Structures are given as structure tokens and as C-alpha cells.
Amino acid sequence: AQKITQTQPGMFVQEKEAVTLDCTYDTSDPSYGLFWYKQPSSGEMIFLIYQGSYDQQNATEGRYSLNFQKARKSANLVISASQLGDSAMYFCAMREGPSGTSYGKLTFGQGTILTVHP
């Protein structure tokens, strides 16, 4: 079974609008971490945001916020005020176990290609 599922192969958004990228996960470990990365066409992996399983509040980093719904096992990324430079592939990833265990080993979702239209 897929541990991380991103069901949107591609998403389109108008510049300055908000967009939500979906991510669901599956783990029986009570301690885990969820990450979002952006991968532009250059290929580099850019860390965006992190949510720990015990964090009470949803994580936010500038225009990025993570809509964490633990009971539903979802960790959707919300990008507000989209910019043309946000066009890229976005990956959701999970680390199972407490921070520092498994040497940070990550499992990635399939990715979502986001295209921002002017």
C-alpha cells in the first residue's frame, strides 16, 4: 500500500490565487513527520514546510501553510497568492518514527505538477 498519496498529477492556478495540493499518508507509527518539497525544472529539492505528528498547530512558512488533519491522515499544502515562480513539481514526504530516527529516511508521494498562469 502507498504510504504517501498525492492524487493530483497536475494542478493549474491563476497568478495571485490560492491553491491546495493534496497529500494523504498511511502509518501506524504514532510519531512521524510530514514534509513538503518543491522541485523546479532545475531538479533541486527545495524544502518548504514541516509538520510533526504531535504539533498542535498547523505549520506555516510565509505563503505556505500545511492543513494537517490527523484523523483523516491528510497533510495538504496551501500556497497563497500564487506567483509564476511557484510553477514546479511538489512532493509530499513522510518520515516514520521520532525526529532523528531512521536517519531522516523519507518516503515520497508521486508528486503534483503545479502550473501558475499569468
Place this chain on the structure above:
Amino acid sequence: GAVVSQHPSWVICKSGTSVKIECRSLDFQATTMFWYRQFPKQSLMLMATSNEGSKATYEQGVEKDKFLINHASLTLSTLTVTSAHPEDSSFYICSAFFSGGEYEQYFGPGTRLTVT
């Protein structure tokens, strides 16, 4: 801080030859590094976990004799693709675990391998 470099950034080699890719942690020591492979518009597939001073742990389905991993120091891991074939053409990304960092895993910029 926590910068990871990869060399080369791209390489073209002929079928049957071997190519080595280096992954370096520039400002921290990394006892553990990871090697990923990525095909166009697909996800990152973990190939192996590289541990300093010991043998790498390969994921199921990854040929150990084809993808040789050596983690000889706390700042350097190498991936050697032996007897490369066109189907080995891919984007190879390394990452390094840094327990003292905020994000734990830091990625290199990737190496694009093309086998002709």
C-alpha cells in the same frame, strides 16, 4: 549552513562504461547519506542508504553490483554506475542526514546521467 554538493551536475557516457557521482556535505558531517533515482515527471525512488564506514543498505530491486556505493568519510559518499546502459539514464539525487539541522535531510542539486 547544511549544504550538500554533487559532482558532476551532468554527465554523458557511452554504454558499457562506468561513471562515478560524488556527494559531499560541505559544512557538516554526515554519517548517513541517501541516494535517489528519479525519472522525468516521476517521484524520487530511494536506491540505497549509505553509512560511513560500513556497507550500504540497498532497497529491494536495486542491483548492488551495478550501483556501487562507498561512504569512505563523514563528508563524502560516491555512487558508481557500473557498465552503464541507456536505461540507466536518469536523474540521481543524494541527500545527507544532519541531526543538528532543522530539516534533518539536506539534498544535493542532483546529477543528470545520459548513457548513449
